[in-house]
Amino acid sequence: DIIQMGRDFFGTARGRCTAQGCACPEFIALADQLSEGEKRALPDFMSCQRRSELTLTCGCGHWAAEHASPARRQGGEASADQQGAVTAAAAAAAPEPHPDARG
Numbered sequence: 001d002i003i004q005m006g007r008d009f010f011g012t013a014r015g016r017c018t019a020q021g022c023a024c025p026e027f028i029a030l031a032d033q034l035s036e037g038e039k040r041a042l043p044d045f046m047s048c049q050r051r052s053e054l055t056l057t058c059g060c061g062h063w064a065a066e067h068a069s070p071a072r073r074q075g076g077e078a079s080a081d082q083q084g085a086v087t088a089a090a091a092a093a094a095p096e097p098h099p100d101a102r103g
Contacts, residue, residue, distance in 0.1 A: 006067075009055040014067035017060050024060035027067040033059045 005013040006027035014027030031054040034042075046054075056064045 006058075008064035008067075012064070012069060014058075014064055014069065016068050017058065017062050017066055018068050019060075019062045019066045022060055022062060022066075024058060024062070024067075027058045027064055029064075030054045030057050030059060 005015045006029075008014050008027060009029065016026065017024035034054075058064065058067060
């Protein structure tokens, strides 16, 4: 029984979606699911946030971190290094607040 594992932007293997009620079997980035016409229609310049959305969001609509990593797939807990990498990736993908909103 072969388990499919896609890879996120950082090269981390990602399996099934762990979001409640989602039956997605494998992480496939939105960017990898675009047709050639959709790719050509993308603007030449995209914000970091938009690029992150395309590369770190699966076609099922959930973030890469919500897809099982090998440790989680096997029923074990993710290591501190894996958890730190996911947290760092999520922080990097989060948009910066507008300077006027920082108060």
